[in-house]
Amino acid sequence: MTRALTALETAGAWVLGFLWALPLAYAVWTAFHPSEFSTHFVPTAPLTLENFVKAWAAAPFARYFVNTILLVTMILAAQLVLCTLAAYAFARFTFRGREIAFLLVLVQLMIMPDVLIVENYRTMSRLGILDSLLAIGLPYMASAFGIFLLRQTFKTVPKELDEAARVEGAGALEVLWKVYVPLARPVYGAYALVSVSYHWNNFLWPLIVTNSVNSRPLTVGLQGFSSGDQGVDWSIITAATLMTSGPLLIAFLLFQRQFVQSFMRAGIR
Amino acid sequence: MRGSVVGRPVSANVHGWLLLLPAAVLLVTFTHYPTVATLYHSFFSTSKPGRPTAWIGLDNYRSMVEDPVFWQVLANNLWYALATIPLSIALAILMAVWVNGKIAGRGLLRLSFFTPTVLPMIAVANIWLFFYTPGYGLLEQVTGLFGLPSHNWLGSRNTALGCLVIVTVWKEAGFFMIFYLAALQSISPHLTEAASLMGAGRWYFFRRVTFPLLMPTTLFVLVNAVINSFRLVDHIVVMTKGGPDNTTALLLYYIYDVGFKFWDSGYAAALTLILLVILAAFAMGQFLFLDRRVHYQ
Numbered sequence: 001m002t003r004a005l006t007a008l009e010t011a012g013a014w015v016l017g018f019l020w021a022l023p024l025a026y027a028v029w030t031a032f033h034p035s036e037f038s039t040h041f042v043p044t045a046p047l048t049l050e051n052f053v054k055a056w057a058a059a060p061f062a063r064y065f066v067n068t069i070l071l072v073t074m075i076l077a078a079q080l081v082l083c084t085l086a087a088y089a090f091a092r093f094t095f096r097g098r099e100i101a102f103l104l105v106l107v108q109l110m111i112m113p114d115v116l117i118v119e120n121y122r123t124m125s126r127l128g129i130l131d132s133l134l135a136i137g138l139p140y141m142a143s144a145f146g147i148f149l150l151r152q153t154f155k156t157v158p159k160e161l162d163e164a165a166r167v168e169g170a171g172a173l174e175v176l177w178k179v180y181v182p183l184a185r186p187v188y189g190a191y192a193l194v195s196v197s198y199h200w201n202n203f204l205w206p207l208i209v210t211n212s213v214n215s216r217p218l219t220v221g222l223q224g225f226s227s228g229d230q231g232v233d234w235s236i237i238t239a240a241t242l243m244t245s246g247p248l249l250i251a252f253l254l255f256q257r258q259f260v261q262s263f264m265r266a267g268i269r
Numbered sequence: 270m271r272g273s274v275v276g277r278p279v280s281a282n283v284h285g286w287l288l289l290l291p292a293a294v295l296l297v298t299f300t301h302y303p304t305v306a307t308l309y310h311s312f313f314s315t316s317k318p319g320r321p322t323a324w325i326g327l328d329n330y331r332s333m334v335e336d337p338v339f340w341q342v343l344a345n346n347l348w349y350a351l352a353t354i355p356l357s358i359a360l361a362i363l364m365a366v367w368v369n370g371k372i373a374g375r376g377l378l379r380l381s382f383f384t385p386t387v388l389p390m391i392a393v394a395n396i397w398l399f400f401y402t403p404g405y406g407l408l409e410q411v412t413g414l415f416g417l418p419s420h421n422w423l424g425s426r427n428t429a430l431g432c433l434v435i436v437t438v439w440k441e442a443g444f445f446m447i448f449y450l451a452a453l454q455s456i457s458p459h460l461t462e463a464a465s466l467m468g469a470g471r472w473y474f475f476r477r478v479t480f481p482l483l484m485p486t487t488l489f490v491l492v493n494a495v496i497n498s499f500r501l502v503d504h505i506v507v508m509t510k511g512g513p514d515n516t517t518a519l520l521l522y523y524i525y526d527v528g529f530k531f532w533d534s535g536y537a538a539a540l541t542l543i544l545l546v547i548l549a550a551f552a553m554g555q556f557l558f559l560d561r562r563v564h565y566q
Contacts, residue, residue: 010372013378017378027399082291083292085291086292090289094281095281095284096282110548110552113299114521115499115541116303116304117525117528118524118534119303139299139300142293172284203503204503204525207506208529219392223506226507238396244391249384249388253380256380264451
């Protein structure tokens with residue numbers, strides 16, 4: 001009885017696992033085979049990279065890649081600096097208005113920049129930076145999530161370490177750099193992974209603030225490409241789709257454990 | 270409860286605020302100011318050539334009440350949330366229980382479940398668009414094998430929103446799974462042993478022990494799922510553009526349409542305010558009823 005049940009459950013898990021893998025497997029099949037095989041699943045179908053070559057040539061993907069890489073790097077660098085400083089203030093300084101300020105920071109966890117597109121567009125236009133990487137990145141640079149995460153971590157640092165450094169004459173920033181930052185390294189790693197995946201994948205806001213190849217990230221470029229007049233050649237579109245998510249996907253397959261742990265660490269508050 | 274006072278109070282005040290300042294400036298500019306400005310701008314008309322923007326009081330809200338699309342979009346979003354949230358949570362728990370146990374091929378299953386999480390929604394939507402393509406996509410080929418008539422899944426009013434729900438559940442369930450997995454791994458094996466000694470069935474054990482222990486995780490996942498159901502509309506841009514007949518337009522997508530296709534920024538501000546009110550109400554509810562135990566200290 002129990003054995004039958006276990007077998008049934010294993011079968012169920014495998015069916016679900018198969019269904020979950022199906023869309024991606026289908027995309028991989030289509031992208032790596034000539035278009036006449038895109039819906040013919042015969043094992044003898046010849047493999048080809050032709051679709052990737054065509055996709056690469058049909059749109060400025062090289063530029064999109066550069067834009068995305070610059071974008072995620074810029075956002076992450078700003079986030080690390082800003083969130084570290086703010087988290088340090090919240091964790092180890094008693095200043096007037098700290099509790100209120102912290103609550104105001106937490107507001108961003110609920111009301112994310114993703115939903116404030118109308119007003120933020122207005123602001124960017126007034127600042128005169130529409131259609132730039134800076135405009136895409138600015139709303140995300142002070143991340144409530146990052147501040148929260150680092151504050152939790154900094155609070156676990158023993159005060160004795162802090163005080164010992166101060167006795168040796170280190171200033172506040174020096175203590176931060178020499179004591180807190182090294183101890184929080186795993187948290188920084190987790191946060192970086194989550195931030196990079198988030199901004200590599202972000203779409204709606206970049207779509208709104210950009211209108212030229214010079215500033216469009218991959219996601220927006222891909223959308224323009226696949227909804228354009230390419231004729232509906234699915235082989236090329238899926239090739240482009242896999243290409244844009246490729247670096248992240250490969251990184252994930254190589255460092256599966258780190259990814260899962262980072263997402264987990266970042267999520268559990 | 271206050272933390273250690275570093276240095277003298279005056280310098281702690283100054284240092285604290287100086288450290289906070291850069292982040293605070295950006296937060297105020299791109300979160301707090303736009304939230305307030307949304308309310309303010311929702312009382313103004315949209316400027317048109319030869320007609321500058323003017324105070325119109327509640328007119329934007331009046332047209333909202335009379336706008337059938339607004340009500341439809343709100344209903345869509347409600348159904349979308351009511352379908353995606355329980356489905357993805359239930360599947361996430363199921364997946365977590367499976368890959369936590371001693372099931373054959375556990376590593377592959379985990380990989381399969383979690384991979385959609387790292388893919389961009391925009392890429393996922395492209396893949397699923399192909400999947401649903403009438404006459405040509407994989408879905409049609411499978412239904413064709415069973416001799417079912419061809420159906421335009423994304424193009425008909427009855428199935429379009431359902432198709433989007435499936436995409437969202439597919440993308441989110443694996444993400445939520447990892448939180449349940451972490452929670453399951455923290456449940457003491459002694460509990461399971463004790464229960465099996467006492468002859469408790471697996472389902473009974475799950476209902477009376479595991480599920481209650483997973484409650485904090487469920488709350489956390491629930492908050493994420495609710496926010497996502499109002500925040501993420503990338504797949505709509507790719508797959509349906511809100512159609513057919515607005516049956517798949519969610520609130521944020523409608524805001525995008527009104528604000529950046531019709532360039533009616535006054536009305537878009539009023540619509541955004543509704544979205545903010547929904548999110549704020551949810552935050553309040555969470556704060557007051559669900560999250561009493563969690564102190565951000």
